[in-house]
Amino acid sequence: MKKIIVAIDGFSSCGKSTMAKELAREAGYVYVDTGAMYRAVSLFCIQNGWMSDSEIDSEALEAHINSIRIEFRTNEIGISETFLNGKNIENKIRTLEVANGASRVSTLGFVRRELVRQQQLMGEQKGIVMDGRDIGTVVFPTAELKIFLTASPETRAKRRFDEMVEKGEEVDYEDVLANVKERDDRDQNRTESPLRKANDAIEVDNSNLTREEQREILRTLFVEKTL
Numbered sequence: 001m002k003k004i005i006v007a008i009d010g011f012s013s014c015g016k017s018t019m020a021k022e023l024a025r026e027a028g029y030v031y032v033d034t035g036a037m038y039r040a041v042s043l044f045c046i047q048n049g050w051m052s053d054s055e056i057d058s059e060a061l062e063a064h065i066n067s068i069r070i071e072f073r074t075n076e077i078g079i080s081e082t083f084l085n086g087k088n089i090e091n092k093i094r095t096l097e098v099a100n101g102a103s104r105v106s107t108l109g110f111v112r113r114e115l116v117r118q119q120q121l122m123g124e125q126k127g128i129v130m131d132g133r134d135i136g137t138v139v140f141p142t143a144e145l146k147i148f149l150t151a152s153p154e155t156r157a158k159r160r161f162d163e164m165v166e167k168g169e170e171v172d173y174e175d176v177l178a179n180v181k182e183r184d185d186r187d188q189n190r191t192e193s194p195l196r197k198a199n200d201a202i203e204v205d206n207s208n209l210t211r212e213e214q215r216e217i218l219r220t221l222f223v224e225k226t227l
Contacts (some may be wrong), residue, residue: 010149013156034132042101
C-alpha cells in the first residue's frame, strides 16, 4: 500500500480530530492537529499579555512569530500531545478562552503563513493525517484523500458542551452554541484562507452518524486511495 496524505477539513466541533486520530492510529500514520497549532499561538498571546476580549496586539505577535515552534509527540499510551517551544500544553489549549482566541489569530495572514509552512514541512514524507480548516484547499491541495466534515451547529455545540462538563468546567450551553456560530462565521468569512470545501473533497455529515459508522466510511475511502 502506498503512503498518502489525508486532509480532513470542516467546521469546529465536528469531531475532525477524533476521526483523524483514529485513522492515523489504525494506519500507522503521523497525526497533526492543526487546530491545536492555532490554539498554541492563542495561548502564546495570552501568556504574553497580547490578547484581550476585544483585540490582539498583532504587531507584537508578528515580531515574535518566528520564535514559535510547535511539535506533536506521542505519549506512552499512543496519544498525540501538543508542545509549544518544548513544553507540553495539551491541557492548557482546550479551554473556551483559548479556542476563541485561536479562531481570532487564524484570521491573521502572517500567522497562517507561518503555520502552513510548518505543516507542509511535517507532510513532506507523506504518511500523514492532518485536520483543520484549509488543509485540502491551501496546505495540501494535492492530497490524495480529502474529507470535508460537517454537522449542525446545535449538534456540535452539544458535543462541545458535554466534553467541557466532563472535564469539570462550568459552562452554559447557549454560550457554547453562540461561540460555535461565531466561529463558523469568522472561519467562513475571513480574508485569509476561508473555510470552504475543496472541489475534490468528499463531504461527510455526521450529525446522525454513530462513531462506528463514521469510522467505517473513512476506512473504506482510505483503503480505496492507498491501493
